[in-house]
Amino acid sequence: MRPGLAVILVGDDPASHVYVRMKGRACEEAGMHSVTMRLDAATSQEELLAQIDVLNADPLIHGILVQMPVPKQIDADAVVRRIRPEKDVDGFHPINVGKVFIGERDGFSPATPAGVLQLLLRSSVDPAGKHCVILGRSNIVGKPMASLLVQNAPGGNATVTVCHSRTPDLAAHAKRADILIVAIGRPKMVTADMVKPGAVVIDVGVNRVDDPNAKKGYSLVGDVDFAGVSKVASKISPVPGGVGPMTIAMLLSNTLRAAERMHA
């Protein structure tokens, strides 16, 4: 049996094309069956839902994801809800969100926070008993990250603070973190003065900034000022690298689990 992942890309967002290519390549490298569907930017919601139905019924496909963002004529929530929860390897279907929140092991965690957790655990950083501060409360990073860290389970048992754009004095919260996880989408916003000496810093942010010296005219930077913060932190994840590759690894891991479960 070969685990199979289908990725649907609607439209021509350049960053999405890069992510989808990377996911397809990672599947092939791991020996998984990989299907990439590229749909026109004018695809209607009905057409997209019909494609999802086909993949839901395909026995060779164990995981399905629709690369976000989708064009504005399409309701992203309806798309996520159409994927069978057993094939929702992105972990965005409300059934999986709920399972992760209540600590049910058979739900799929979203790949990015699951990757952050593996990054911590495999670097010998156990969140148990630590104060974890998360900057950002999105449904794909901040909220599921908090949900994983607060569980009474391995990789959890942290005390969690979640900050967002309405949090007064973000820096004061950040500075109290033993583990600081940053997912706000603002280039180099977290500076050394916002970090407690010896803290572990995980940078989820991926931002394109103009760079006349780069071949493509831009370079990728995180939400953390790596040069400054790396002098204060005990451990820090880089951008590029760090969380990005872990996200893809966890997507493959979820696909493998989906396949094992379907063939059990």
Ligand code: NDP
């Ligand atoms: P969103 O834009 O959905 O969420 C950003 C969050 O940050 C929001 O909760 C927002 O608050 C908060 N925020 C924004 N500006 C500030 C500020 N100045 N002060 C405090 N809080 C602020 O982003 P995502 O969660 O989707 O992504 C975050 C970053 O992570 C991006 O750079 C993205 O590219 C990257 N990313 C990387 C992945 C990877 O695989 N490496 C995967 C997913 C994302 P509010 O809710 O109040 O608006």
